[in-house]
Amino acid sequence: MTSYHGGKQKIGKQIADKIFENVIDDLPYLKGYCEPFCGMLGVYRHIPSLMSEQGLSYKAGDYNKSLIMMWQKAQKGWIPPTTCTEKKYNELKEQTRASAEKGFIGHQYSFAGQYFKGYRGIYGNKGEYTKASENVSDIAHELKDVVFTQGRYTQFSRLKNYIIYCDPPYTDNSKSYYFDEEHTRLTFDHIEFWEWCLKMAKNNIVFVSEYTCPKEFENDKRIKKVYEKNVKLSGASPVQRKRKEKLYMIVDY
Numbered sequence: 001m002t003s004y005h006g007g008k009q010k011i012g013k014q015i016a017d018k019i020f021e022n023v024i025d026d027l028p029y030l031k032g033y034c035e036p037f038c039g040m041l042g043v044y045r046h047i048p049s050l051m052s053e054q055g056l057s058y059k060a061g062d063y064n065k066s067l068i069m070m071w072q073k074a075q076k077g078w079i080p081p082t083t084c085t086e087k088k089y090n091e092l093k094e095q096t097r098a099s100a101e102k103g104f105i106g107h108q109y110s111f112a113g114q115y116f117k118g119y120r121g122i123y124g125n126k127g128e129y130t131k132a133s134e135n136v137s138d139i140a141h142e143l144k145d146v147v148f149t150q151g152r153y154t155q156f157s158r159l160k161n162y163i164i165y166c167d168p169p170y171t172d173n174s175k176s177y178y179f180d181e182e183h184t185r186l187t188f189d190h191i192e193f194w195e196w197c198l199k200m201a202k203n204n205i206v207f208v209s210e211y212t213c214p215k216e217f218e219n220d221k222r223i224k225k226v227y228e229k230n231v232k233l234s235g236a237s238p239v240q241r242k243r244k245e246k247l248y249m250i251v252d253y
Contacts (some may be wrong), residue, residue, distance in 0.1 A: 004253060008040065008049045009159065010231070011042075011229055011231065011245065012042035012043040012044075012045065012046055013046045014227070014229065015043045015056040015165075015209065015227065015246075015247055016043050016046035016047050016050060016097075017046075017050070018226055018227040019043075019047070019207055019247075020047075021058070022226055022249055023163055025206060027051065027054050027217060029161060030054070030056065030159040030161050030162065030163060030205070031057060031160070032056045032057035032059060032159075032161075032162045032163070033046055033047055033051065033056050033057075033058055033059070033162065033164075033165070034058075034059040034060065034061075034156055034162050034163070034164050034165070034253075035060045035164075035165050035166070036060075036061045036062075036152075036153035036155070036156050036166055037068070037168055038060035038061060038067075038148070038165045039062060039167065040113075040139075041060070041071075041139050041143065043167070044060060044165075045139050045142055045145070045164060048142070048143065048145075049186075058143070058145055058147065059146070059149070059156065059159075060147070060148050060149075061148070061149050061150065061151055061153065062150065062227050063147075063150070063151065063152055064103065064104030064115070064150075065150045066098040066100065066106060067103040067106075067107070068103070068149065068150040069098055069099060069100040070100040070101075070103035070104050070136070071103075071140055071143075071148045072100070072148050073100040073240055074137055074139075074140030075140045075143070075144050075146075075148075076134050078100060078137075079133060079137055080101070080102045080104040080108070080132070080136050080137065081101065081104065081105070081133065082104050082130040082133045082218075083129070084109045084129070085121075086119045086121055087112075087194040089105060089109055089119045089121075090119070092105050092106065092116075093106070096191045104132075104136065108129055108132040108133075108136075108196070109129065130139065153166065153168070153193065153196065154196065157196070157199075157200070157201070159203075160203040160204065161203065161204065162205075163204070163205050163207070164197075164200060164204050164205070164206045164207070165207045165208075165209075165213065166206065166207065166209070167194075167209045167210045168188065168190070168193055168209075168210070169188045169210075171199075172174050184185050190214055191214060191216060194213075194216070194217050197250050198217075198220070198222060198223075198250060198252065200250075201222060201250040201251055201252040201253070202252050202253055205248055205249070205250075205251055206249070206250040207226075207247060207248065207250070208247070208248045208250065209245065209247055209248075210246055210248065211243055211244065211246065212246065213225075213246075213248055222250055222251060223248050223249075223250050224248065224249050224250075224251075225246055225247070225248055225249075226247055226248070226249045227246065227247035228245065228246045229244070230242060230243070230244055230245075231243055
């Protein structure tokens with residue numbers, strides 16, 4: 001299993017099955033599948049096998065350029081490193097240039113998969129992580145036909161007749177934060193994001209993983225909760241470790 005903060009490695013198959021269950025009648029009319037926040041592909045890796053006979057196009061994006069480079073390079077046969085010292089970890093953390101190695105080390109060798117938020121070796125974990133390297137290589141091989149592109153979720157605004165699964169940064173507020181390669185703090189606006197999802201649902205079937213739908217949209221009849229599951233969060237405080245993961249489906253056509 002790979003590490004990724006907020007990733008769906010443990011329940012990815014369940015979410016993929018629920019997506020398939022809700023689109024099966026529409027599959028003959030759909031062109032492709034897209035994840036604008038692809039991360040470590042916890043859900044994505046289960047999708048092509050469910051829809052293998054549909055001839056769909058597969059797209060994926062993420063704002064983290066190093067992460068995208070990691071998947072692109074792994075698709076071509078690159079094997080991620082199986083060891084990383086704390087010195088190497090900190091060198092990559094301070095490196096502003098994006099690279100496949102940085103994308104892999106920044107997540108897999110960090111505490112709870114949080115991008116460069118603490119070298120996992122000092123938390124009692126070993127500096128060798130062979131399984132993560134194997135998993136990334138295996139997933140990249142399974143998803144060799146996926147086209148990966150770096151950018152905000154809005155890069156996919158022109159898609160039509162797609163299944164779009166979104167796993168944005170989670171928060172209890174309307175805004176949360178993430179960081180670019182130079183460690184600049186950037187704001188993620190959840191209201192703006194949900195408005196985009198509703199717009200995209202006019203020509204696509206949109207799914208969103210969240211803890212809750214923002215109150216501004218909770219009475220919108222186009223939004224339907226299709227799945228929920230209690231999950232434990234790694235790296236969270238004791239009062240935050242148990243949360244209810246929800247999957248929303250948005251259709252407006």
